[in-house]
Amino acid sequence: MTTLRYTTLIMVTWMTIAGAGAQEVDIASLSKPTADASGPEVFADMADRGYIPLFNGQDLTGWRNPYPHGEAKVVDGEIHLLADKKFFLVTEKTYSDFRLSVEIHLPEGPANSGVMFRCHVDDEAAKKVYGYQAECDGSDRRWSGGLYDESRRGWVWPSTAGRSTDQFLQHADESKQFFATPRIRDALNRNGWNRYVITCVKDLIRIEVNGVETARFRDATDASGYIGIQHHGEKGQTYRFRNLFIKPLPVIPGQDHVKLTEQEPVTIRRVDDKTTQIDFGKVAFGNIVMPVPASGRGTANVHFGEKLKNGSIDRDPPGTVRYGMTLIRLGQQRGNWIVPTPVDDRNIEQAGLMYANPPAVLTPPQWRSVMPFRWVEIEGLDADFPYELIRRRAAYSATWNDDASSFQCSSDILNRIWDLCKYSIKATTFAGVYVDGDRERIPYEGDAYLNQLSHYTTDDDVTMAARTFDWLMENGTWPTEWAPHMVFMAHAHWMHSGDTQWLKHRYEELKTKTLIHRCGDDGLVRSDEMDQNRHDIVDWPKNERDGFVFTDVNTVVNAFHIQALKQMSEMAKAVGKEDEAQAFQARAQMATASLNDQALNQATGIYRDGIGTDHSSLHANFFPLAFGIVPEENRQSVTSWLQQRGMQCSVYAAQYLMNALFANGGDQHAIELMTADGDRSWKHMIDSGTTISWEAWDMKYKPNQDWNHAWGAAPANLLPRYVLGVQPNVPGWSNAMIRPCTGGLSYARGNVPTPLGPVQVDWTNDDVFRMTLALPSEMTANLDLPGRKDTTSVFIDGSKVDATRSGERWIVDQVVRGTTTIEVR
Known part of the structure; x- marks a missing residue:
């Protein structure tokens, strides 16, 4: 884009605002x-x-x-x-x-x-x-x-x-x-x-x-x-x-929104003449309850662990993988003991480092302390103790419904990834709000948004997202891009629930989260030295940034800014702020034009990391692609370039890389990345034997990582939203978009929960793409269907319907209701 064309576009944008009557809306009000x-x-x-x-x-x-x-x-x-x-x-x-x-x-x-x-x-x-x-x-x-x-x-x-x-x-x-x-x-x-x-x-x-x-x-x-x-x-x-x-203060969300579930052991084995090991099958946050021995004196030790080493609990695990020991005294009580786990001071800190740590989320004191563990080893009790009566008291959302969602496809490893990621969301609801695993037990905005997306696709009664949003508005954290994530969280909750009244009461507070206060005259966010050295996160941990070069104008930061402006425009309109909606939209258009003019390398067809560098990282390209910023004529070049680079990003950023690929014809590559051999995929997590997703791909990429981090569970939302293809088209789900991405699979089926009831999808992709779709009674759906180049028509319940070809997809003109069978021939 020439400078003249760029300047003209900015002038037209602001003339549009003035013509629409929004000229009185200034930056301060936004x-x-x-x-x-x-x-x-x-x-x-x-x-x-x-x-x-x-x-x-x-x-x-x-x-x-x-x-x-x-x-x-x-x-x-x-x-x-x-x-x-x-x-x-x-x-x-x-x-x-x-x-x-x-x-x-x-x-x-x-x-x-x-x-x-x-x-x-x-x-x-x-x-x-x-x-x-x-x-x-x-x-x-x-x-x-x-x-x-x-x-x-x-x-x-x-x-x-x-x-x-x-x-x-x-x-x-x-x-x-x-x-x-x-x-x-x-x-x-x-x-x-x-x-x-x-x-x-x-x-x-x-x-x-x-x-x-x-x-x-x-x-x-x-x-x-x-x-x-x-x-x-x-x-x-x-x-x-x-x-x-x-x-x-403090507020304890788990008091009203989480319950303890008693779970029986899966296996019990005597390790040696002093120690018995109990396996509960999966990691959960909790503690145990066990009978008090009828006789005996002295003490016994209860060891809790997330990881085994040489067949026994690893008592010196790496990173923040959890281990702890609690001493119990014998022969002084009757009935049952609740054996609490050891307390990690960081998990209960309410006034820690001033700029790094908001208050930890506390669990109800009557629970006694909890931690994540799968195995228990009891040292000091006789072999004839009734170990089979020991129960783990595991903490989960009080409204969690295991039957609310399902997913199955032709790839066994993808099915196992779904199971891992769905359970990861369930297991990390223990605090009543979304927290960053067990290192600090605090919500972070980026983590919480990913949790939220996956919670919506795995459970059917989700109040935790809105509760976490309110918590974070009062206890925000430091990364630059985490602020726009608050806009994303509000927008996602509004789209899922349709609750405009909820949005109305939070709309004004969201204005502080768009980064407008850091913008220059061209609409782009500026990053000073402190921002470049600390606040602009791009990806985490730092070595997952694909060599990103930080400059005054950061492409990733501005991609988040533009997406936040676009969503603020939608939400402003929903709450009756028409002038502000137009002003947010105009600023989004101006920032998009500026970014594409100054950061999109016309010679290579891909984005630079920022103004002042010729380096192009994976992140500088998949974030703009995921947020719809890339001009239509450049989308294929950006997508093709991404497909050559592999998973050169963290577990967190992989959510956005997958979004970009699935939305732009790279669905097969996205699934290949999820299931790839090597140590940078969800298959690697499965092969490791973990039962909750990790914070990073492997310990070598983040030596202090924990093993109970739900931001690593992105397939829990990616598979329902893209492979089954179910997403809301309007707030509250009265109209949905059904856009399956086959990704090289021969079939996929499942239930996707919505506030109106489950959407059931069952498709096969052989010579003909055939899908049975069952919608709740109050929902209609638009169809965007896969179709090879040799397909010519779309049929609904055996009758040919009007549809428009778009690349290798068919856009159906009419909406559908109820239960239908769709074919692309």
């Missing part, structure tokens, strides 16, 4: 949320997310004014504060660890307010309220979201001479520069509502303003206290507050 809702809907939504109202919207029950001056009243569901001297309205209860959400509207003119938290009240003192405050700064200084210590130590973050104690002046320059950066400086909406979110866990304090984190600081001065809201004392000024909610 990049940060607008707090524009209140009332019963908000109360119901926040309650669904685990929040408790601090203000009932009707009166000031639960609040008090410790000052002799100041007025607080309720007006149209808001708290209005009026005064001619500073005062604070405070709660009657104290709080320790929590996530607090408050919306503030500053008055015009000179104004300053804030939210007190873990604060103290001394009714006898002149300055009655003191402690932590999240600043709401209406002045040109723009320190909104700063951490202030009211009537005590002054400014903590940022800090400044004369207003801070010496210990905080050490970071004065750094903190002031931080608040001068545009994203932080402009976080406050000076003339509208602003949502403040304050999270306190142990000594870790986080403050967010309109979705932008403004403070993350450790301070152990106060562990609990009151919540308060401030009038700064300007006479005649009214400060407005609404939507005040608090969520006590």
Whole structure:
């Protein structure tokens, strides 16, 4: 594309926006949320997310004014504060660890307010309220979201001479520069509502303003206290507050959404005169329950393990493959013991490394501790102990349905891969939200999205995806591309459930996840030195990046950005934000044109890793192909190039490589990669004997990997979505797309769960492609069918139908309902 053509395209794009009436939508409105809702809907939504109202919207029950001056009243569901001297309205209860959400509207003119938290009240003192405050700064200084210590130590973050104690002046320059950066400086909406979110866990304090984190600081001065809201004392000024909610922490999702299932041993064998080994057949997260010996003294050891070595549990396994030992005392109890597994401190940490580790997801304390294991070895009990009465208490989603899904095809190894990956999704539901295996037990956005896709195709009652989305919106992680994954998660949930009301309540928050705040005038995301060295992930672990060269404009990052913009446009339209839908679409078009002009190498027909390098990695090509960014005239060249490169990416990125291949005629190659010999395929996992998918292809590619990582279970969604070919066409599945990819297989059959009921597919591909399709009663489907070059017609229930040839596929004009038989002849 010439520069003139590129510039013209950008001008046309923005003229289109103006012509559509969206010219008033600026980048600020697309990049940060607008707090524009209140009332019963908000109360119901926040309650669904685990929040408790601090203000009932009707009166000031639960609040008090410790000052002799100041007025607080309720007006149209808001708290209005009026005064001619500073005062604070405070709660009657104290709080320790929590996530607090408050919306503030500053008055015009000179104004300053804030939210007190873990604060103290001394009714006898002149300055009655003191402690932590999240600043709401209406002045040109723009320190909104700063951490202030009211009537005590002054400014903590940022800090400044004369207003801070010496210990905080050490970071004065750094903190002031931080608040001068545009994203932080402009976080406050000076003339509208602003949502403040304050999270306190142990000594870790986080403050967010309109979705932008403004403070993350450790301070152990106060562990609990009151919540308060401030009038700064300007006479005649009214400060407005609404939507005040608090969520006590920690939250334990497994409490209501996971249950323990007692499982019998598969085999029991005596290893030696002191030790008996019990095999439960597959790895699961749990512990055991066993009878207390009727007699005996002393102790016995219970060993738990994921891996065997020379026929016994490996007690020094590699990476984070799990092993642990619990000591039990004999002869001091009656009945049954629950034998907990050892506790890994990292799996229960609630305030770990400040920028690396959000809180671990805890399991219910009444379970006792759990870990992933398949084998138990009990050392110190007699041979005649009733080992057959020992049960594993395995934790799975309380609504998991093994019969909800099925898949079978002409490839035995592919069937075994399906079984492995389906069980991997089931086994990793133990926490009630999707977590990264057992290393940290925290959700990551990239991991969670892959889990979500596979959970939808394997189970028929999936609430965990939406629950994990809400968890991650409150506990996000650091990689650049993980932020757009939140847009993907919301879009996938909306498409699966059709729940536009759910989407409406989360749409504004998603604006912080598109990376628009890092864009230049050409619509492309910029990466500074820190982004290139740490945040831009491309793939993980690092040695799986196929030699990717990092530059200021990263092709992979921008592919994610463009896909997020496209999905935001769809979701904006769904929630009635037509102008924003057009603006997101226009920015997606502009960024696509810019990326294709500057990163697509016209000489080779493939993408460079970024602007400023001629290196072309696998990742720089399959992500744009998977996201529909590649121009139609270049798709074949990119697909062909990918097919020559093999699996030069991680288990995580393989999801997107497979998506790209299946959607662009490379289905046979995709299946060959899944089932390939060597150590970079799911066949390798099967051959290793694992029962849950791995975090990486092999230990040599990630020496610290764990063996219970569901992001390695992509075939659980790839086989139903592409080989059976079942995907939603509209939100809620009232219309589906049935697009089977045969991939060299002679037959495939299975059930794909949907909210309307299962879709049943059974196809054979010999001389004729023949498919029996059974749809739920409330669903219609469009058909996109495979057809060799010598095929001429499509028949439905024996009658020829209108269809259009597209390459080696047939697009059927009519929709189908119920149970039908389709043939391509």
